[in-house]
Amino acid sequence: MSINSYQTAQDLLEHHGNKSGEELLSAMIKEVFPDRICLVSSFGAEAAILLHMVSRIDPSLPVIFIDTQKLFPETLEYRDTLIKHFSLKDVRTYYPDYVDTSRSDPNSNLWKSNTNACCYIRKVQPLARALKSFDAWITGRKRYQAGTRTDMPLIEALDGRIKINPLATWTRRNIQETFKKHKIPEHPLLEHGYLSIGCMPCTSVPKDLNNPRSGRWSEEGKTECGIHLGEDGHFQPNNHK
Template identity: 55%
Template sequence: MALLSSLTSAVDPELALDAEVRALNAQYEGAEAQTVLRAAIREQYPDEIALVSSFGADSAVLLHMVAEIDPATPVIFIDTGKLFPATLRYRDDLIDRLGLTDVRSQKPDPEDLAGKDAGGMLWMSDTDACCHIRKVLPLDVALDGFSSWISGRKRFQSSNRANLALFEADDGRVKVNPLADWEAGRILDYARAHGLPPHPLVAQGYPSIGCLPCTDKVKPGEDPRAGRWRGQEKTECGIHLPTHGREIDGSGI
């Protein structure tokens, strides 16, 4: 059972969650990714945890680890309606290969699209608002009922992820980052050792893959995420910002 459930109701929920996260980080400091995952799925948050996966460039490694622990672990995939066709094919391939039995594809609310992006071109004028409608809000819906979720973020991916912890407090839930300290070479070695297929776009120069209109190729020596929203200060879609970007809900992330 999660540590949070053992705290008294008199404690402020946010303070209790912060204390839970601190305790988990201390307990699992230096632990292998599989150990962290197994503890989160089987001990800390049984039946209350989901993996959120983009089925992107590095996704196969974490999906494989989760499948080995429990292939019935819920996997949430946000289908924005703007993804590369190759990503959708890759998703289906990995589901079959890994035997995942509970992959949930969540799409944007049709009413949100009709009211704010009827023509499907919002990304051209306001990428923050587009991400909010197509990623942030659908994830909020998909995570309803879960007390924690698993992320594939890593410290090496960008400067704003450099201090990423194994466990984080996020909008009333615990976010688990089991691959936080993994480097690119280690991910590649794991994938090769387990015969995991790479995302087909990686070989074409896309080390980080999001929606088609907002993902560009990356040049040698660039930050792996340099191709995401190129030319803008934007570095995150919003789902990894505090409270999923809802602190400025309605005005764009």
């Protein structure tokens, strides 16, 4: 990528920092990064909000879905339901590299001993492959979801790419109202109490309802899978200004 991503993020924030949600999304997809941007979606508990917006702006936008091969079957069904519901034209499913899994996780239980290594081969690496042809990507992260996200900007730079967080300032209530208003289908696991849905072995019903991500890696101090960290595996505070 030839752009100075940090400077670009600052410039974009200056010109578009007063927008959020669908308005910001539309500007990024149509005006700033046409054909150079994708949405990365987990097809999890709140993912349908951005998919709904994308379907109204451009249903042909590439949507990247990482199938770690550890997901709930309900998530895969939900992906197919939403593709049909929103008439999405370009959902691309990426898997872990077979060489990586057979070498580092031959028994498919690496998550028991080393969640960071497991996330790396099952999420971080496939996403890096998927993003190669894009200058920018859209995420569904919100500030309210975790302590590590409270100062997350709408637009940031990471590892030479621009990351757009159109829902950064949204609350859980905004999300619930949008689901209701537009009659958006919900993830089938919501009715079983799951509020943030990732891989099956690392997701549980949250004990703290005010902290939806408390059900993720609940036995560990881990809060992020790694795809939102820098290449060195750590948060990069300068990217969050």
